[in-house]
Amino acid sequence: MKHVIILGGGLAGLAAADKLLDAGFKVTILEKAPFTGGLASSFKQDNEWIPKYYHHVVSHNTTTQSYLNRYNAMGNNVWKKIRVAIGVNGKLSHINEISGLLTFNYLTLWEKIRLGIFGVYTIFLMKPEKIKDEENAEDWLNKFAGKGVAQKIFYNLYGRNKFNKPLSVVSAKQFAFRLKEKEVYDNFTFPQHSIQPMIDGLEEDILKKNGIIMTKTNITCINHQKKKVKTDGKTYTYDILLSTIPFPEFLKITTGLTEELKHKLEKIKYCPCVGLVFATKEFLYPETYWINLFQERVHVIMQHSVLIDKYKNKITWCIRYGGSEEDLGLSDEQIKKEYLTSIKKYLPSLNPVWVKVFREKYAEPVYDKDYSSYMPEVRSGVEGLYFAGIQITFPKIRNINTALESGIKAADNIIKDTCAQP
Numbered sequence: 001m002k003h004v005i006i007l008g009g010g011l012a013g014l015a016a017a018d019k020l021l022d023a024g025f026k027v028t029i030l031e032k033a034p035f036t037g038g039l040a041s042s043f044k045q046d047n048e049w050i051p052k053y054y055h056h057v058v059s060h061n062t063t064t065q066s067y068l069n070r071y072n073a074m075g076n077n078v079w080k081k082i083r084v085a086i087g088v089n090g091k092l093s094h095i096n097e098i099s100g101l102l103t104f105n106y107l108t109l110w111e112k113i114r115l116g117i118f119g120v121y122t123i124f125l126m127k128p129e130k131i132k133d134e135e136n137a138e139d140w141l142n143k144f145a146g147k148g149v150a151q152k153i154f155y156n157l158y159g160r161n162k163f164n165k166p167l168s169v170v171s172a173k174q175f176a177f178r179l180k181e182k183e184v185y186d187n188f189t190f191p192q193h194s195i196q197p198m199i200d201g202l203e204e205d206i207l208k209k210n211g212i213i214m215t216k217t218n219i220t221c222i223n224h225q226k227k228k229v230k231t232d233g234k235t236y237t238y239d240i241l242l243s244t245i246p247f248p249e250f251l252k253i254t255t256g257l258t259e260e261l262k263h264k265l266e267k268i269k270y271c272p273c274v275g276l277v278f279a280t281k282e283f284l285y286p287e288t289y290w291i292n293l294f295q296e297r298v299h300v301i302m303q304h305s306v307l308i309d310k311y312k313n314k315i316t317w318c319i320r321y322g323g324s325e326e327d328l329g330l331s332d333e334q335i336k337k338e339y340l341t342s343i344k345k346y347l348p349s350l351n352p353v354w355v356k357v358f359r360e361k362y363a364e365p366v367y368d369k370d371y372s373s374y375m376p377e378v379r380s381g382v383e384g385l386y387f388a389g390i391q392i393t394f395p396k397i398r399n400i401n402t403a404l405e406s407g408i409k410a411a412d413n414i415i416k417d418t419c420a421q422p
């Protein structure tokens with residue numbers, strides 16, 4: 001029986017383990033954190049599971065839904081069209097509605113028309129797969145949305161807020177795929193029983209099938225030539241290594257890679273995120289789920305309870321992505337003070353009942369225009385080494401769906417390659 005060691009117990013690692021165990025492999029997951037679920041993990045508050053980050057599900061996330069249904073997490077969930085607002089210069093506007101767009105004075109009349117036409121183009125005509133891998137978002141947006149809209153809207157949304165990079169280095173193809181997901185036009189939901197039953201259920205299934213999950217594991221060294229992983233307390237041997245952890249972490253601990261692969265992996269950079277989740281007695285801005293703030297310390301506000309109003313209080317996140325590396329080292333109290341001050345400019349009634357702070361050093365790969373030229377494949381090119389997780393799913397957007405599918409794909413490749421061996 002071949003032994004697969006999976007690095008990381010996020011959704012990609014859990015989905016891969018579940019599939020590999022069904023195919024008769026011996027599987028060990030090594031996870032650094034005290035729990036599985038990675039970026040999609042939750043915390044318990046007032047007897048309810050709340051994800052550390054917003055984690056909505058949209059109607060075409062079919063893989064996510066099939067896993068949530070497998071563990072009865074969806075319950076009587078409700079699908080909703082969402083309202084989106086942009087906050088700029090202290091004012092919020094619903095720009096995906098005609099009346100909101102018309103009164104959005106941050107854009108000139110011509111720019112509003114261009115933005116409206118661009119919205120229609122992205123829904124009905126745009127073909128992201130036809131965009132060249134190396135095309136940059138600035139040239140592409142200037143052409144299709146006009147310079148004013150590109151700079152005022154999309155630079156703020158995707159250049160500064162998302163990656164803290166100029167649009168000229170951001171991938172047009174990945175951005176177009178993101179637009180094609182029609183995120184703001186789709187139906188949104190959040191599972192009635194949260195996403196935690198899916199994580200707990202996968203974990204239970206893995207253990208039932210005799211898989212091993214080691215949490216709180218500090219991997220000190222991986223020697224891929226000898227196929228050995230050393231942790232603080234134990235040495236594991238393996239036949240196959242599947243890594244789902246961020247590449248900077250993988251490179252720190254792994255020897256025995258080819259120079260070519262090392263060189264590729266070193267190019268992959270990540271964007272961090274720092275966020276607050278807080279509870280208030282009332283909604284801060286009625287009926288609006290998603291608020292993007294421009295030129296502020298905080299970039300996005302998600303009023304979770306608009307999707308699912310089942311908690312003791314109303315739950316909201318606010319997150320800073322691009323540039324948040326400067327906040328990673330701040331104390332929780334400093335972050336609370338800075339972020340709450342930033343959002344009070346737009347939501348002055350904010351008076352939270354409780355607030356929690358979360359930080360991620362590796363929230364999302366920076367999808368620059370050259371990403372596809374150095375992104376590794378599931379099969380790494382080094383015998384016995386495979387990859388999965390959101391760092392290898394370009395140009396798809398990073399979400400639960402792509403993470404699960406990537407874990408399944410890695411398992412399928414491992415099964416196929418092992419069966420093909422004499």
Ligand SMILES: Cc1cc2nc3c(=O)[nH]c(=O)nc-3n(C[C@H](O)[C@H](O)[C@H](O)COP(=O)(O)OP(=O)(O)OC[C@H]3O[C@@H](n4cnc5c(N)ncnc54)[C@H](O)[C@@H]3O)c2cc1C
Nearest residue numbers: 008010011012032038039040053055056389390399400403
């Ligand atoms: C702010 C935010 C909002 C999001 N919102 C949504 C949303 O609305 N909808 C949606 O579908 N998706 C959303 N996502 C995306 C979703 O969470 C991810 O795509 C998915 O969870 C990624 O899974 P993964 O297994 O690829 O990676 P991860 O979850 O990052 O898993 C990697 C695992 O490896 C572990 N690890 C790291 N280093 C080591 C090491 N040295 N040794 C051992 N283990 C290690 C980590 O602890 C982690 O558990 C959001 C993510 C963020 C950050």
